[in-house]
Amino acid sequence: MNKIQKKIWMLAMVVLVFMSVIWIALTYYNHKTQSQYNEILQRYLSFNEVTIASQQLVTDLNNYLLLPSPANLERISHSKEKIRNAKYDVYKLKNDQNDFALTNYMNLMDSLIETADRALLFQSEKETEDSAQEFSEATRISMYISETSLTLLDKELKTYELMYRGIIGQSKELNKLGVWLLLLITSLSLLLTYWISLSITRPVEKLTKAANDLSNGRFDLQIKVESNDEIAFLAKTFDHMRVNINNLISEIQEKAQLERELQQNKLLLQESQLLSLQSQINPHFLFNTLNTLSKKAYLEGSEETSNMIVNVAGLLRYSLKRLDRPVMLNEEVAVLKQYIDIQKARFTERLQLHMEVDESCLGVQIPGLTLQPIIENAVIHAVEPEEDGGVIWFRITDEGESVRIEIEDDGPGMTEEKIKQILEGQQIDQSGGHSTGIGLSNVMKRLRLFYENEDVLEIHSEIGNGTKVVLKIPRTRRIEEHDKTPDRG
Template identity: 70%
Template sequence: MTQAANRLSKGRFDLKIEVDSKDEIAYLAQMFDRMRININNLIQEIQEKAQLEKELQQNRLLLQESRLLSLQSQINPHFLFNTLDTLSKKAYLEGAEETSDLLVNVAGLLRYNLKRLDRSVTLYDEVNVLRQYMQIQRTRFTDRLRFHTEIDERCLYVQIPGLTLQPIVENAVIHAIEPMEEGGTIRFRVRDGTERIVIEIEDDGPGMTEEKIKQILEEKTVPSEGHSTGIGFGNVVKRLRLFYGLEDVIDIQSPGSGGTKVILKIPKARSAESHDQSLDRR
């Protein structure tokens, strides 16, 4: 008992107190050991609370820093948008209508790209911003880029994750149009597929390897170099599957003869269950 009391006085609350007897001293030792256990548990609880408080304080500092960065990111784009609007009006007044239209499209594209990715939009919104993007690229590539659309306007009411179409089309521009001296053609189709809305993005470029297709469909990291959104193809696949709660929402076809077709199969209505699942996985 004396040795145990001496250890406790030095802060050793992890050593069990044992007395080999069956008398009052043994009973006292048991009570003494329970006191040791209670004190040890209390110390651990205090340490855990202190660690939790430390982590909470760190999170508060990180939150304050992120708010400052968020404020900075809001200031710079607004300045940029105002500048683009001014340049657009100036170009229009000077008779440079094509330049004015280009600046309007750039401003609209930037505004859309800065939206939060966790918010859904209508397919109508996605198609509009895709048209703005293609107007910019056609200004850049002129006759080298041919863009054809077949759109069933009745299908544009469905909900879709923001910034879905542009990264896919950008991928086609970067890999199927830009490297080819003669340029190429991108075809964009939206049609009613009975149970789902079918979106097809097809190019006549050199095609995509089976390994690359597998990487994308398995949501592996695929470089997004050259993408104005900074969003890679694999990221688009992952967000689509989380959003709808379905695995077969996207397919990629690339025959050996060349060309690539990306097929999105969009449900006409998201179920509450798939919505809850997508939120849980975030």
């Protein structure tokens, strides 16, 4: 993760922390307030449940006295059970302020149940008058329970009036706190955003101004950007480019006179001499010239340039061989390394190659110039178009009777239709205007002819997920005559 990304993530994390703290605080307060409301409501519901249960018991008792039946008797038992449960709930509401009142309240419930039991007993003994008296007593106790419930509810309202007001006050204060917190977070976020944007935009503005100066030919102005992120590195690279261009212009001016003299000398050449010279420029001549340039560069101290010319010469010499002649896999890997060295000089850090090679597999035969076109295709698609470059993985693994070669990149991938066209041998512009030399389709055709096997090459790719080309190289070939093809390079 680069430093600019860290700044943006820091802003996001700060805002996230602020919002999390506020959310936790509000959640805690809401839970606390809800618990207080639930506690008060439960007290009211408990008293109301006692009133309802006592009235229901009197009603069920009256129904039984009018029409004794097992069903009505069962209803009375159910009502008595409700009163006992309500009594248990009321018992949990006891405190120092209501201990005496709640004790009398619960005694009334016990008296109601006992009175109902006596009325049932007299009814079973056919003592109708005594049963009616007990029913009247039960009715009176039920009414007294209802009045007592109202009295207790009134006391509860007075007791918790201050709590209500406190909750309302806390809600108002919380609203004010929420507004202030919102303003504070907004202000801090704006300040932090302004600071981070300045740390990014100011260096970019300086770099833009320097680019305009360069476009106007001002190569003498130093490019200096003070920043602690990647823009400072970009400015240093930009300034280094400015110095190189300025030096190049100076060299061009110093050699201008010499160039003019050379041009005059070239004009003196006759057309026949020029054609004769051109006819001698063939691949072998270019190869010898590159070797000469390599030695000259080495003698002059330009070892990096010398190494690059050696790599180009090696590739040129290797390409002079017939494409259908067999070579060892280790030769292909060596040429592949030369090609990657040339491309790394071009793309520097933008090109990353990871190689995993099983040395025991390098003795198998493979058609010449097979791997380099595939790697070139990966460089064109996965590295060249991307600003940050790309990654290529090259693997050689042993699979018993065959050798598996994988060339994978993290580029944009390709569609199933394009993969099908390649596997069917159709020539496709794989690079959108680049020339890949032999091309992936031709590589596939040569491999199929060389091994007489249609499944020697596979392509796995999805749009946005890169491409993997897999070669399955047999350790023994079906047609050995290819191995006897002489080298005409």
